[in-house]
Amino acid sequence: MKSILPVFALAGLMLGGCHDQVKSLHGGDDSAGATTKPGGGLDALVVGKYKGKLDVSDADVAKGKGTRKEADDLAKAIGDSMSLELKADKTYLMTAFMTVEGKWSITGSTINLEAGQAPKGPDGKQPEMKVTSSAMSGAVSADGKTITFTDPQGKTTSKMTFTQVAAGK
Numbered sequence: 001m002k003s004i005l006p007v008f009a010l011a012g013l014m015l016g017g018c019h020d021q022v023k024s025l026h027g028g029d030d031s032a033g034a035t036t037k038p039g040g041g042l043d044a045l046v047v048g049k050y051k052g053k054l055d056v057s058d059a060d061v062a063k064g065k066g067t068r069k070e071a072d073d074l075a076k077a078i079g080d081s082m083s084l085e086l087k088a089d090k091t092y093l094m095t096a097f098m099t100v101e102g103k104w105s106i107t108g109s110t111i112n113l114e115a116g117q118a119p120k121g122p123d124g125k126q127p128e129m130k131v132t133s134s135a136m137s138g139a140v141s142a143d144g145k146t147i148t149f150t151d152p153q154g155k156t157t158s159k160m161t162f163t164q165v166a167a168g169k
Contacts, residue, residue, distance in 0.1 A: 042106050045144025047168030052082025052096060057157040075158075084147070084162045091116075096160075099124075109140050111147055138162075 054075040061071045082096035086104055092113055094100045102116040113136050138149040145164040151157070 042109065042111075042140055042144050046086050046104075046106065046111065046140060046147070046164075047088045048086060048164050049166040049168075050084040050086070050147065050162035051165045052084065052160060052162045053079040054082065055159050055161065057159075060156050060158045063156075082160070082162070086111075086168065088168055106140065109142070110137050111140050112137050 056071045056075045058068075061068050064071065066074075078096060083094070085093045087093075090103050090105065092102060092104045094113070100113075100115050102114045104114070105112050115135070136149060137152075138147045140147050147162045149160040149162075
């Protein structure tokens with residue numbers, strides 16, 4: 001099978017940690033009309049469980065050696081395993097390839113995920129690895145039901161989108 005490296009690169013960057021990528025989505029303004037007052041605004045709306053989807057751009061397919069169909073098939077397989085749970089106590093659990101746990105916060109319409117420890121492998125064990133960046137940020141929709149992560153380093157133009165499937169309490 002041909003290499004679809006950009007798909008794995010995006011997923012790796014997202015789960016390995018990204019930072020400050022959403023300013024470009026809002027023209028440099030993180031507020032986008034959202035509120036972050038404690039106990040209300042987006043903080044309350046985002047609590048819940050999300051299902052992930054990986055969208056591979058045509059530009060990223062062109063960078064790889066695979067076909068559009070191979071990229072879409074791989075993105076679907078990855079997306080089918082992606083989930084995010086944002087809890088009311090400001091902790092989260094994200095799964096895709098590995099499990100990442102940590103704390104979340106919102107500033108304007110930007111959600112920041114800070115990893116609490118190195119990601120766990122598929123076997124549930126803590127691998128011996130060093131996480132060089134433990135933060136990633138995503139753009140939250142005004143209704144809190146969609147969170148989109150992009151590559152802040154611009155190495156890919158693909159994106160990961162999480163859609164709320166169950167609101168929290």
